[in-house]
Amino acid sequence: MNNKKTVIILGGTGFVGRAVTEKYLKHNWRVIIPTRSNIDRAKYNFLLHGFSKNVLEGYIANNIILFAPNVDLSNPKWTRVNSWTQLLIHIDISNDPVSRIINLVGETSKSAVEILKSNVDALESVFTLVKCIKSKNNNVLFINMGSVAEKKSDKYLSPYEYSKKIARQKIEKSNLCDFYFVAHYIKGKGEQKVKLAASKLWRKLKYSRKWLFGFKVSVIDVDDLAEIIYHIIEINKIIPRGHKPIELNVTNGELIFGEMIKRLLSKDKRNIPKQIIPRWLENSFLYLYSIIIPIVNPNDQFARRLASYAKRGLSHSKKQIEGGIFKTTEEIKNLALDTDNYDVLGISPNLIVAIKHSPEIYVLRERNKVELERLIEM
Ligand SMILES: NC(=O)c1ccc[n+]([C@@H]2O[C@H](COP(=O)([O-])OP(=O)(O)OC[C@H]3O[C@@H](n4cnc5c(N)ncnc54)[C@H](OP(=O)(O)O)[C@@H]3O)[C@@H](O)[C@H]2O)c1
Numbered sequence: 246m247n248n249k250k251t252v253i254i255l256g257g258t259g260f261v262g263r264a265v266t267e268k269y270l271k272h273n274w275r276v277i278i279p280t281r282s283n284i285d286r287a288k289y290n291f292l293l294h295g296f297s298k299n300v301l302e303g304y305i306a307n308n309i310i311l312f313a314p315n316v317d318l319s320n321p322k323w324t325r326v327n328s329w330t331q332l333l334i335h336i337d338i339s340n341d342p343v344s345r346i347i348n349l350v351g352e353t354s355k356s357a358v359e360i361l362k363s364n365v366d367a368l369e370s371v372f373t374l375v376k377c378i379k380s381k382n383n384n385v386l387f388i389n390m391g392s393v394a395e396k397k398s399d400k401y402l403s404p405y406e407y408s409k410k411i412a413r414q415k416i417e418k419s420n421l422c423d424f425y426f427v428a429h430y431i432k433g434k435g436e437q438k439v440k441l442a443a444s445k446l447w448r449k450l451k452y453s454r455k456w457l458f459g460f461k462v463s464v465i466d467v468d469d470l471a472e473i474i475y476h477i478i479e480i481n482k483i484i485p486r487g488h489k490p491i492e493l494n495v496t497n498g499e500l501i502f503g504e505m506i507k508r509l510l511s512k513d514k515r516n517i518p519k520q521i522i523p524r525w526l527e528n529s530f531l532y533l534y535s536i537i538i539p540i541v542n543p544n545d546q547f548a549r550r551l552a553s554y555a556k557r558g559l560s561h562s563k564k565q566i567e568g569g570i571f572k573t574t575e576e577i578k579n580l581a582l583d584t585d586n587y588d589v590l591g592i593s594p595n596l597i598v599a600i601k602h603s604p605e606i607y608v609l610r611e612r613n614k615v616e617l618e619r620l621i622e623m
Pocket residue numbers: 255256257258259260261262279280281282287316317318319349350351352353362363367390391392393428429430431432
């Protein structure tokens with residue numbers, strides 16, 4: 246029996262998962278990572294996050310990181326307790342207590358089918374694992390990652406927004422989740438998807454300036470997010486209240502979306518393309534685009550996301566659109582002053598503000614604009 250505490254990180258090979266894994270390893274935990282792929286592929290992902298090959302091999306040789314390959318959570322096999330029991334026996338931890346299960350599974354940019362499979366179908370398997378572990382150790386905590394995408398209330402949702410919304414409902418209904426983290430844009434070390442999409446988005450800017458420069462997004466550095474998850478659960482020891490998960494909205498601050506995309510391009514490619522649509526036509530263009538694209542291109546995830554950006558680029562009143570979706574740095578600081586309705590649970594390194602009588606918390610680890618811009622370039 247190993248004397249380290251054990252965490253299972255589902256999605257541990259992903260962009261967010263690698264940062265959370267690193268944080269738990271640093272604090273002397275043992276990490277178990279189920280993955281659809283093989284161990285070589287899983288190792289390669291960790292090199293993307295900046296792990297040195299030797300350190301990684303050392304963790305694996307000493308059973309501090311345990312990869313469980315060929316675990317596709319959307320396969321019904323993993324909705325059977327027996328499959329998990331056999332897996333735990335196979336990796337030789339069936340007698341060790343697992344203290345945390347963190348679910349960071351979820352495709353963000355593949356086809357609509359893949360997005361639905363990994364964000365929604367996979368949940369039944371996740372719940373089976375949580376129940377299986379809880380039957381041995383009732384104190385295990387289950388932590389899940391959500392997204393502000395699930396808070397959109399448009400008629401036309403992109404497959405990602407739709408999947409996150411359904412996932413949230415399923416998670417609440419399961420009564421299994423203790424902490425539910427919500428982030429908008431997670432950036433930093435090892436992030437590749439938005440970097441790849443950035444030049445495409447930038448080219449689209451030639452049609453309309455508002456397209457990318459019209460709205461603010463809340464940004465969180467992936468390492469800060471991992472640190473916050475660790476802090477909230479292991480250091481602040483915020484206590485889950487009953488069956489409803491505590492929702493934690495995390496941010497470093499906010500940036501204009503267009504500026505964020507611009508920072509992801511190499512310096513010589515950052516010139517703003519010549520505008521094709523005259524300003525007075527921008528609103529109509531964006532309006533039509535945001536309506537037409539989901540109808541003519543319903544299965545193209547990228548096109549649907551562009552339509553969603555176009556819609557947000559439409560409004561001059563950013564607050565009106567974003568107000569319900571995330572809180573800005575200033576808004577979180579103001580909540581902290583409203584002692585009738587909010588409790589301040591921490592000031593440093595995170596400003597943690599909880600709504601009284603509701604399991605909803607805002608966590609701000611403030612970064613200034615220069616720091617934010619630097620971290621998204623990583
Ligand atoms: N990135 C962002 O800006 C952002 C913002 C807000 C919220 N989030 C949320 O954060 C979570 C992680 O995002 P990410 O950017 O880290 O995604 P990512 O890099 O694409 O990682 C996804 C992870 O999920 C695993 N996975 C996917 N489908 C699976 C399946 N069927 N069975 C088993 N494992 C599966 C992948 O593992 P293998 O490929 O190794 O199997 C991988 O480890 C998601 O829930 C996402 O919605 C992300």
